[in-house]
Each structure stands twice: as C-alpha cells, then as structure tokens.
Amino acid sequence: MGLCGSKPKGCVRGRLVPSGKRNRRRRRRSIKRRISSLKLDSLSTPSRPHSTPTCAARGSVDAAWFDSTSVLDSEFDDEFYSVRDDEVSTEGENGKGGEGADWNNCGLLPNTCLPYLAAAGPSLEKRRQINQGTPNLRRKASSKLSFKLKEGHNDPMIFSPRAPLQKPIAGTSVPHCPVGKRMPNCWSPIDPSVFKVRGKNYFRDKKKEFAQNCAAYYPIGADVFFSQRKIDHIARFVELPAINPAGDVPSILVVNVQVPLYSATIFQGENDGEGMSVVMYFKLSESYSKELPNSFQEHFTKLINDEVERVRGFPMDNIVPFRERLKIMGRVENVEDLHLSAAEKKLMNAYNEKPVLSRPQHEFYLGEKYLEIDLDIHRFSYISRKGFESLNDRLKLCILDFGLTIQGNKAEDLPEHMLCCIRLNEIDYSNYQSLGI
Structure with missing residues (x-):
C-alpha cells in the first residue's frame, strides 16, 4: 500500500x-x-x-x-x-x-x-x-x-473561452457589406443625402432638407468590443491604418459610441459598468476642401481646436465651447421589421431621425493623425437610456443609419453639412469579443 x-x-x-x-x-x-x-x-x-x-x-x-x-x-x-x-x-x-x-x-x-x-x-x-x-x-x-x-x-486571458483581443487592426471585427446587398453583422457606406438637416431658410420656415451628397469623412471600417467598464480614447488600443495627414485636419476620424448593457434606473448614481463600444472609423474625403463650403471648414477647425464662442442669452451672453454644436443623426431604416407594439411604434415614429446634441455626454481626443469622439450613452437621461435598452435586444434586426453634423446656429452657417455617416446592418453584439487593455 x-x-x-x-x-x-x-x-x-x-x-x-x-x-x-x-x-x-x-x-x-x-x-x-x-x-x-x-x-x-x-x-x-x-x-x-x-x-x-x-x-x-x-x-x-x-x-x-x-x-x-x-x-x-x-x-x-x-x-x-x-x-x-x-x-x-x-x-x-x-x-x-x-x-x-x-x-x-x-x-x-x-x-x-x-x-x-x-x-x-x-x-x-x-x-x-x-x-x-x-x-x-x-x-x-x-x-x-x-x-x-x-x-x-x-487572469481572464487564460480562462475566457474567447480571449480578449490585443491591439487588433482597426475595423476587422465587423465586415464590410457592398452597396446594394443586405447582409447581417456588417457595415456599409451610405449617401449623406438620406439625412435631413437644417436648410438654407431654416430660421424663416423651420423646414429641413435632405443634406447635400457630400461629407467630410467617409467610412473605412467598424468594430464592436465588449468591456466591463467604459473604454475611453479607444484609438490607443487598436492599430489605425497608415494614412498621411492632410494639413491641419486629421486624416482619420474615430467615433466611439459607448453603449451600456446593464439596466437603467431612475436614481442611478453609477454611470459606468458593463457595456460595449461600437467604434466606427472614417477617412478624410479627398475632395474635402473642394466640395464643402469655407464656413463648414472653419467650424470643423474650431471644433478640432476646442475653441469657444459667445452665445446670446438672458440676462447675459455666455461663453461656450464650440464642440457643443456637435449633433448626432440617427435613423432606423427598417422600422417595419422590428415587430414593435403600438406604443413602441408611436415612440419610434416620434423620435426616429430626430437629431440630438451630444453635449455634455461626449469627449474629444486628438492624436497625431486622428480625432476621436466618444459618445457616452451611459450618461444619457433615464428616458433615453430606457429607449436604448429596449433597442439593444433588437439591434440584430435593425438597419441603423448613423451620422454626425455641426449644428448651424446662424443664417450664415446654413445649410448644414454631414461630417460623417455610416450604415450598420443587423449588428448582433453577442458575436463579438472584448478588448484587452
């Protein structure tokens, strides 16, 4: 024995x-x-x-x-x-x-x-x-x-069934879908003219018009990453494409939409937790200086340099950052495929394609050849959070058009032009991995 x-x-x-x-x-x-x-x-x-x-x-x-x-x-x-x-x-x-x-x-x-x-x-x-x-x-x-x-x-790197990605190449997790085809879990370019913006005579007739078919940046890729906490300045953890800078304007625009995956509460003190980052990458248009007016180019330069402007108010004028003009454009293209209830359909029709100023739930990071904009949905209001929460389960059914523009607050700023835009086709976030940081 x-x-x-x-x-x-x-x-x-x-x-x-x-x-x-x-x-x-x-x-x-x-x-x-x-x-x-x-x-x-x-x-x-x-x-x-x-x-x-x-x-x-x-x-x-x-x-x-x-x-x-x-x-x-x-x-x-x-x-x-x-x-x-x-x-x-x-x-x-x-x-x-x-x-x-x-x-x-x-x-x-x-x-x-x-x-x-x-x-x-x-x-x-x-x-x-x-x-x-x-x-x-x-x-x-x-x-x-x-x-x-x-x-x-x-160590989650050892025991996770899918190990976190370490310094991945930007835009490799979500494939590209050619124009004219419909495929799930992919992105595709979209014409800027599908969005409605403030027209030339908006301050007189309050009418919006379809945007001109040109944008400052065009999409080159997209990623979806899971995270236990919000990931700020995500461009540090991915390998961006090598694009030569074009003057004073960054050659790459990175938009990081931070989406919470935990339930929203009315008296929620925490605005951070488990979620995902939907990251979109854009390249500066080759005809940026030709197609877009000088007023838009000046506004974008002010936004990059974080300049301020005087805004009329009562009882006195205010000095505010120019970045507070950044505006989110979003629209669900296939509402009929989501199988919404009567109440949900009413809310969708009321708020679909409704632009939203991103302030103060945004952050900007300026790199050597890129500008990153983080849009923090964790800090949105309770009503907005509940709307996104109900939409999370239907993302795999949504064809979502996303865009950014700079709001025109004066007649000389109009018409508005699109900064960037992209289409996300039926993104099922359960198919993606976390990012090792």
Missing part, C-alpha cells in the same frame, strides 16, 4: 523501528527506486535526458493530464503539484509499490511530479470518459474546473 497513513510513524510490517534505522532504510529504498526508474527510463526513451522537469511526454499513462479537447489543458496542471517534501505517494495503479509506482512518479526525484493523483483530480478512467464521452461529462468537468479557478486565478 505504499506509505502507511493509519499506523504510527515507526510502524514497518507490524513492528516499531528506531528512527535512525528507519531513516537509513528510507534512504536505501529511495536510492533503489531512483536506480530502477532511471534504468526503466533509459530503456524506454534512451534519447531523452533524465533531467526533464515534466511528465507531459511519459507515455499514455499520463497523457490524460494533457487533454486537448476538454478544459483541463496542460497549462493548468501547476495547480495540482504538491510542495510538501513528506507527502510522496509510492502507489501504482494496482495499489502496490515498486517499479510500477516509480513509473507514476516519472522516474524523477520526489515532489517533481504529481503526488496523490487520485486526490488531486479525477481518475485516469474518469478523465478518458471526459475526453471521449458525452458533452454532459465535459460540462461537469468544466464547471468543477471553473469553480477551482475562481479560487486561485484571476
């Missing part, structure tokens, strides 16, 4: 032995075991050095510890190594000591392999059943391991 756990320490074959003799006998037995295991090792694998500190390649007996199809991967085996010098089992699979037991110890010195295998994990036969058996066995083994890992390790 190997080591005796139920008898006194000096008990050998029913009689007590003095400690000095007991230690000498123990040393002789350990020397014999080392010699026999080294001989066996040299016969079985003559080309392999005896100092190999692992049991991974010791034949089919230990192969079950390195199961490639279950959650019990080789990188987790360190958890089951013992660090105590006085707890080395000499039992083999047949329950007896000898050379068979030495094979289970890999022919190495004590405590360099897995002692007490039966206590450390499932038996060899059980692990073979897990490896080759039904999904229920694998699921049980996975749940037991996940419980064990929660106590020991906290």
Whole structure:
C-alpha cells in the first residue's frame, strides 16, 4: 500500500523501528527506486535526458493530464503539484509499490511530479470518459474546473473561452457589406443625402432638407468590443491604418459610441459598468476642401481646436465651447421589421431621425493623425437610456443609419453639412469579443 497513513510513524510490517534505522532504510529504498526508474527510463526513451522537469511526454499513462479537447489543458496542471517534501505517494495503479509506482512518479526525484493523483483530480478512467464521452461529462468537468479557478486565478486571458483581443487592426471585427446587398453583422457606406438637416431658410420656415451628397469623412471600417467598464480614447488600443495627414485636419476620424448593457434606473448614481463600444472609423474625403463650403471648414477647425464662442442669452451672453454644436443623426431604416407594439411604434415614429446634441455626454481626443469622439450613452437621461435598452435586444434586426453634423446656429452657417455617416446592418453584439487593455 505504499506509505502507511493509519499506523504510527515507526510502524514497518507490524513492528516499531528506531528512527535512525528507519531513516537509513528510507534512504536505501529511495536510492533503489531512483536506480530502477532511471534504468526503466533509459530503456524506454534512451534519447531523452533524465533531467526533464515534466511528465507531459511519459507515455499514455499520463497523457490524460494533457487533454486537448476538454478544459483541463496542460497549462493548468501547476495547480495540482504538491510542495510538501513528506507527502510522496509510492502507489501504482494496482495499489502496490515498486517499479510500477516509480513509473507514476516519472522516474524523477520526489515532489517533481504529481503526488496523490487520485486526490488531486479525477481518475485516469474518469478523465478518458471526459475526453471521449458525452458533452454532459465535459460540462461537469468544466464547471468543477471553473469553480477551482475562481479560487486561485484571476487572469481572464487564460480562462475566457474567447480571449480578449490585443491591439487588433482597426475595423476587422465587423465586415464590410457592398452597396446594394443586405447582409447581417456588417457595415456599409451610405449617401449623406438620406439625412435631413437644417436648410438654407431654416430660421424663416423651420423646414429641413435632405443634406447635400457630400461629407467630410467617409467610412473605412467598424468594430464592436465588449468591456466591463467604459473604454475611453479607444484609438490607443487598436492599430489605425497608415494614412498621411492632410494639413491641419486629421486624416482619420474615430467615433466611439459607448453603449451600456446593464439596466437603467431612475436614481442611478453609477454611470459606468458593463457595456460595449461600437467604434466606427472614417477617412478624410479627398475632395474635402473642394466640395464643402469655407464656413463648414472653419467650424470643423474650431471644433478640432476646442475653441469657444459667445452665445446670446438672458440676462447675459455666455461663453461656450464650440464642440457643443456637435449633433448626432440617427435613423432606423427598417422600422417595419422590428415587430414593435403600438406604443413602441408611436415612440419610434416620434423620435426616429430626430437629431440630438451630444453635449455634455461626449469627449474629444486628438492624436497625431486622428480625432476621436466618444459618445457616452451611459450618461444619457433615464428616458433615453430606457429607449436604448429596449433597442439593444433588437439591434440584430435593425438597419441603423448613423451620422454626425455641426449644428448651424446662424443664417450664415446654413445649410448644414454631414461630417460623417455610416450604415450598420443587423449588428448582433453577442458575436463579438472584448478588448484587452
């Protein structure tokens, strides 16, 4: 039976032995075991050095510890190594000591392999059943391991079924869809003229017109990332395309829409938590300086440089940042496909295509060749949050048109022009990964 756990320490074959003799006998037995295991090792694998500190390649007996199809991967085996010098089992699979037991110890010195295998994990036969058996066995083994890992390790990079992305290339998670085709989980370019903006005579007739068919930036990609907390300035964690800067205007525009995935409450003190970032990337139009009027170009330069302006008010004028003119344009193109109730349909018709000023729930980050705009829906009002919350489950059915413009507050600022625009086709956010930061 190997080591005796139920008898006194000096008990050998029913009689007590003095400690000095007991230690000498123990040393002789350990020397014999080392010699026999080294001989066996040299016969079985003559080309392999005896100092190999692992049991991974010791034949089919230990192969079950390195199961490639279950959650019990080789990188987790360190958890089951013992660090105590006085707890080395000499039992083999047949329950007896000898050379068979030495094979289970890999022919190495004590405590360099897995002692007490039966206590450390499932038996060899059980692990073979897990490896080759039904999904229920694998699921049980996975749940037991996940419980064990929660106590020991906290590295999501190892234990997550889909590891976080590390410095991904921008725009690779959401594919591009050609114009004229309808495909789920993709983005496509869209004409700026689908949006209605303030026309030339808006301050007289309050009418809106379709925007001119030109924009400052055109889409080149999109990403969706999960996160436990909001990710600000997300351009730091992705690899942006190499585009030469064009004068004082950034060559790339990054729009990061931070969408919460937790429930909204009326008296919510927290405005951060689990959510996703819908990131859209745009490239400066080659005809930016030709197609867009000088007034729009001047306004965009003020927005980039974070300049301020004087706004008339009562009882006195106010000095406000020019960035507060940034306006979000959004429209659901396929409302009839969402299967809305009567109340939901009424709200959708009332607020669909309704522009919204992004202030104060926005942040700007200016890089060497890019400008990033973060739109923080976590900080929106309760009513707006509830609307987005009800729409989250239907995003995989929505064809959503998104755009940005700079609001015209004076007659000379009109008509408004589109800063950027893109179409997101039926985005199912459950298909995407988190971003390693």
